[in-house]
Amino acid sequence: MPNAGVSLNQVTCLGISTQRSTFTTWHKDTGKTFHNFITWKDIRADGLVRYWNNSYKMMVTMRLVWALQHVESLKEAASQGQAMFGTVDTWLLYRLTAGRLHVTDVSNASATGMYDPFIMDWGSWALKLFNIPGDMLPKVCDTAANFGVVDPGILGTALAIRCSMADQAASLFGSCCFQEGDVKVTMGTGTFINLNTGKTPHASVAGLYPLVGWRYKDEIVYVAEGASNDTGSLVKWAQQVGFVNTPAESAEQALSVKDSDGVFFVPAFNGLQAPINDYQAAAGFIGLKPTTSKHHMVRAILESLVFRVVQLYDTLQQEAGCDCSLIRVDGGVSNNDFVCQLLADLIEIKVERPTSTEMSVLGVGFLAGLYSGLNIFLFKKNPV
Numbered sequence: 001m002p003n004a005g006v007s008l009n010q011v012t013c014l015g016i017s018t019q020r021s022t023f024t025t026w027h028k029d030t031g032k033t034f035h036n037f038i039t040w041k042d043i044r045a046d047g048l049v050r051y052w053n054n055s056y057k058m059m060v061t062m063r064l065v066w067a068l069q070h071v072e073s074l075k076e077a078a079s080q081g082q083a084m085f086g087t088v089d090t091w092l093l094y095r096l097t098a099g100r101l102h103v104t105d106v107s108n109a110s111a112t113g114m115y116d117p118f119i120m121d122w123g124s125w126a127l128k129l130f131n132i133p134g135d136m137l138p139k140v141c142d143t144a145a146n147f148g149v150v151d152p153g154i155l156g157t158a159l160a161i162r163c164s165m166a167d168q169a170a171s172l173f174g175s176c177c178f179q180e181g182d183v184k185v186t187m188g189t190g191t192f193i194n195l196n197t198g199k200t201p202h203a204s205v206a207g208l209y210p211l212v213g214w215r216y217k218d219e220i221v222y223v224a225e226g227a228s229n230d231t232g233s234l235v236k237w238a239q240q241v242g243f244v245n246t247p248a249e250s251a252e253q254a255l256s257v258k259d260s261d262g263v264f265f266v267p268a269f270n271g272l273q274a275p276i277n278d279y280q281a282a283a284g285f286i287g288l289k290p291t292t293s294k295h296h297m298v299r300a301i302l303e304s305l306v307f308r309v310v311q312l313y314d315t316l317q318q319e320a321g322c323d324c325s326l327i328r329v330d331g332g333v334s335n336n337d338f339v340c341q342l343l344a345d346l347i348e349i350k351v352e353r354p355t356s357t358e359m360s361v362l363g364v365g366f367l368a369g370l371y372s373g374l375n376i377f378l379f380k381k382n383p384v
Helices: 046-052 061-070 072-079 088-096 124-130 167-174 232-240 247-255 294-320 337-347 359-371
Strands: 014-018 023-027 083-087 103-105 139-141 161-166 183-187 191-198 209-216 219-228 264-266 284-286 326-330 350-352
Touching: 014 088, 014 167, 014 359, 023 061, 023 088, 046 061, 061 072, 061 124, 072 083, 083 088, 088 103, 088 161, 103 161, 161 167, 161 359, 167 183, 167 191, 167 209, 167 219, 167 359, 183 294, 191 209, 191 294, 209 359, 219 294, 232 247, 232 294, 247 294, 247 337, 264 294, 294 337, 326 337, 337 350
Parallel strands: 014 161, 103 139, 183 326, 326 350
Antiparallel strands: 023 083, 183 191, 191 219, 209 219, 264 284
């Protein structure tokens, strides 16, 4: 805040945007956690996922089942009704309010796999099927709501919390994708393509996820999401093995050759998600030959990232009738000019990149401000 030249007494409220599907559990009376955060990429529940349904790969459900089966202190507390569950947003709200709140919002809840967006409630079928105690789950609230205040002992003042939102939903809102049919692509550690489906959740056969984007007052906006788990992680790997010195250099290397010389890369360090849905797929180069250079391999890696986005976009077109004239992109990898230009060339529509790629922060700020009565869309002309 000092770097921004802002003091706490100038702040009207705050909003929270968090990574989805990463969770912890804790004791209801002591607040002590039973284990560290279990992330959305944790593979300890892979056996359960394969046994039940591969579509649960990115969801919380199977990881929570694993924890309930293997963490003895959690198992005991859950059997006595003393366990609490929460994704990152829930844990932060619990801690920021000194244990007064045990809540989540609809966008985070819908990404757990236990919340049914078609009935807008925790799915009793899922809780019964996987033997998950319903009393350990948080209350589900609107995305923009009165989440109380930050305990004064933390910041020195009781700062109002007025929004809590999943990162991809916040990015969609921050990208101003308010209309049904609007699309944004976030290219960070992984790639997430989100389609605003308006007032209707999308039932997919190809592996897209029906999620809740946000619920604000009387408005509910649903989202169809496709994901590719490996994006920024691949660029980082290319840097670690010496293909590039910096992520920015990857675009220069890719543009230094006219094509990939027939080399292709399978971007599957964490399997291949929709529409392929092969979670045992492995990464690798195909088509290497004596004429292949490091620059060809770098280009093949970057092309593979775009090919996955195109696959997901084609799936959205086929399943949801997505036919937009503009795609907005954000996330660290969207800074790569080669990636954005190739995406625009392949899907043959305009790709718009903002001056700041941190659209999740902007989105949650927008909604927190709206709930607090601020006309946030005038800020550009009248900065506060």
